[in-house]
Amino acid sequence: MTWKYKREASRFCTYFSLMLICAHPCALLASATAASCCVASEKKRVQGRALLSSVSGKVSSVSGKNLKRSDKSLMHFIEAKGILNNNGGFLGMNIYRGCSHGCIYCDSRSKCYQFTYAFEDIEVKKNAPELLENVLRSKRRKCMIGTGAMSDPYMHCEKELMLTRKCEEIIYRSGFGFAVQTKSDMILRDIDLLDEINRQAKCVVQMTLTTYDDELCGLIEPNVCNTKRRLEVLAKMQERGIPTIVWLTPILPFINDTVENILAILRECYSAGVKGIICFGIGVTLREGDREYFYAALDKHFPGLKEKYISTYGDAYDVPSVHSGKLKRVMEDFCAEHKMMCRPDECFQYMNELPEKFEQTSFF
Ligand code: SF4
Secondary structure (H helix, E strand, O other): HHHHHHHHHHOOOOOOOOOOOOOOOOOOOOOOOHHHHHHHHHHHOOOEEEHHHHHHHHOOOHHOOOOOOOOEEEEEEEEEOOOOEEEEOOOEOOOOOOOOOOOOOHHOOOOOHHOOOOOOOOOEEHHHHHHHHHHHHHHOOOOOOEOOOOOOOOOOOHHHHHHHHHHHHHHHOOOOOOEEEOOHHHHHHHHHHHHHHHHHEEEEEEOOOOOHHHHHHHHOOOOOOOOOHEEEEEEEHHHHOOOOOEEEEOOOOOOOOOHOOOOHHHHHHHHHOOEEOOOOEEEEEEOOOOOHHHHHHHHHOOOHHHHHHHHHHHHOOOOOOOOOHHHHHHHHHHHHHHOOEHHHHHHHHHHHHHOOOHHHHHOO
């Protein structure tokens, strides 16, 4: 997820305000300021390091054909002071910081986040489950808890560490609702648990889709499962009755900004029963740190395209598709016709609401 989307999303849904999320993207969104402060304090408490490859070596078989290992990444284990970011009554958490999925457009690698090590290194809040259990025990009102805004909660290391799963177990035991954002099919490992959360309270799974072309997907999102697999995940959620939201972002100018791509994704979303599409604009955002990485990827995979970006956009932060107006109408018309939410505020309101069924079960 680009910063623009995080910023806009945070206007509607700050529970995604993870303390430095996921940019992920993907995910969702957290207050970057709060996140930066949180991270800065945590850096002082780094207690250990371990080779990421030592815990992620078997991941390739889990997440799809185009997944590669991040052999040079490191892990930084820390004792965090806090796990939840409370903003306006909505709670968000980031268990990890940094991301190994390798999306070429990732805003989270931007210099403003002040990473002191490679973005592919993963900072792990090893005491996240304990912190979460303690804080939820003290909450009098149940609500939705979000994760996935600044780093994907189902990165390679999660297979071994299982911190996301442990936090989900705590959320289930505590009776809270859960909204999780990912690009990874590793989430299927926990589908039984997500199903239980949804039956008891509410669970919303958010998946990011940017391109219908899986070959292209392998270039722009190289270390995570491809779009076809993500659609299979959405279908499996639909079978369980777990509601889903799709982040249709970013749409990269001159790469995936076509009517064919947008419609192909939307048709699949409709088939998978996706409730809503989140898209803040047809384009991408680029800034220092993020831009250099993106341009290097363009040079590698799309020779000559970097020069076209520079001549078209210069150093602009907002990089909209030249077809943005047309593509936005295509998306809005499709969603209206198929009764899918496509306004961000609608989607966030839906994800923030915890149904009364919890209130009915909370007395037992
Ligand atoms: S690399 Fe991809 S999945 Fe990871 S935080 Fe960035 S955009 Fe999200």
